Amino acid sequence: VTVDTHSAEAPAALLDERDLIGLMRAARIEIGDDRRAGILQFTNMFRGLLDQLAQVDAGEQVFDGGFDPRWVR
């Protein structure tokens, strides 16, 4: 399963149950039928946030892991 959440051609809302099942298999977790709808809804909501994040032009910004103590100097 390929879910390209950052492609303009495949927005996050297109994540459907087949994609979700594939993702769950890839993550080696089981979600019963009774909970799939809720997880799918939450996943899509969250994918929307990630799509929003993808709009930022991060330019040359480096990855500092979130611990960079230079911030407090």
Added chain:
Amino acid sequence: MEPRNLSIAEASRLIAARELSPVDLTQSVLDRAAAVEEQIHAFQTLTADAALEQARVAEAEIARGQHRGPLHGIPIGVKDLYATAGDPTTASSRLLADNVTDFDAAAVERLREAGAVIVGKTRTHEFAFGITSDPVRNPRSLEHIPGGSSGGSAAAVVARECLGALGSDTGGSIRMPAALSGATGIKPTFGRVSRHGMLPLGWSLDTAGPIGRDVEDLALLLQAIAGYDPRDPGSLDVPVPDFSGELGRGVEGLRLGLPTNHFWHPIATAVESSARAAIARLQGAGAEIVEVELPLSEYYAPVGWAICLSEAATYHKPALVERGELFGMDVRSQVEVGQFVLATDYVRAQRVRRMIKDAWRALFERERLDAVVAPTLPATAPRVGQQTFTWPDGTEEDTTPPFGRASLPANITGLPALSVPCGADEDGLPIGLQVIGRPLAEATVLAIGRAYERAAGPEARLPEPLIGSVADAA
């Protein structure tokens, strides 16, 4: 007056003068717990016998002239994320029901060195991953949640089951329950307080800190737990100032940023009016209020959620695979969804986080700000089971996102942030004012909070909670 109704500062002065027995004080909070725990459920584990023994030791030391300082003999609650030697440390989860730890977390070590009496482990939302802290109830109104994730800590302090407590704040988990329950709370600068021995939610966001009755007490608690610890890779090796010594400096000449965006829409009417009135009081006390636009605000929630979900999912992956059915349903769902965040999403979130930090630094420098002041949260405590807020414009929103929206800026940037009560809504539910300071400027943040308390006078102190039929005569 029952000793439990004293603040830490008040009780400390009496203990030092040998006018108050730590044993009597500890017995007083334990009596209160016995009377109200059936309704409040603030404690996961009460360690009454051990607490009384610690109090007797404290009393004997003080009698011998070995007074350790302002926390000596003071009953404190510890969030059940922190290891305490010989006690269960469960994170309020069935997964850790049998987890008896054999060491003290760094913050607990420091509290014990200061002579504090540990009265028990306060309930948290499971693994600190939520806002309701069920089954804890808000001492101001038992039909409402106390907030989370440090809901037990805030409820225990407000209900007078202890005089102060440890909390933790990854996305607002100290400030939120403090604001909703009518306590004070400070999320220190990331790295100011060691997290060694504290179960993680999101390693790059987690911050240890205190919850108290007023700002003076927060200064005393923070003084005891702050400081470098090489066992925490995020710990900062920097001097710790005298927080209490700087409390009284006031706000004369300070420049406080008042955001024109992010915090004010949507917001409950009573919250907006109380927060703006509190900021006007600070202006009246001599602060200069400067309107500012917070940078990159549309990305606080995406960055915070991407980082927190990824890091939490990583930590909980083994438990999810092996014993997932033991998680509460809400936490399990979040951990499961966290499995689907791509590595590229996480790295992008951390890069944007750095951009946000730099933009905040530039804002502070350009406007010569000492702090940013805003509502702690846009609403008062939801009822137990309430799923949505209805905002003044008629729109509805789930209850969790608005709380995160207001809290996350300080977590993403690592800046110190205080919540201090600044009024109540028409139902008597507390409202909090948030003060976000420069890096490592907890002393300034606390001084601003203290200045507000003084300017507001009795209004800053909410009435004592009447829990069910258990009224506590002051």
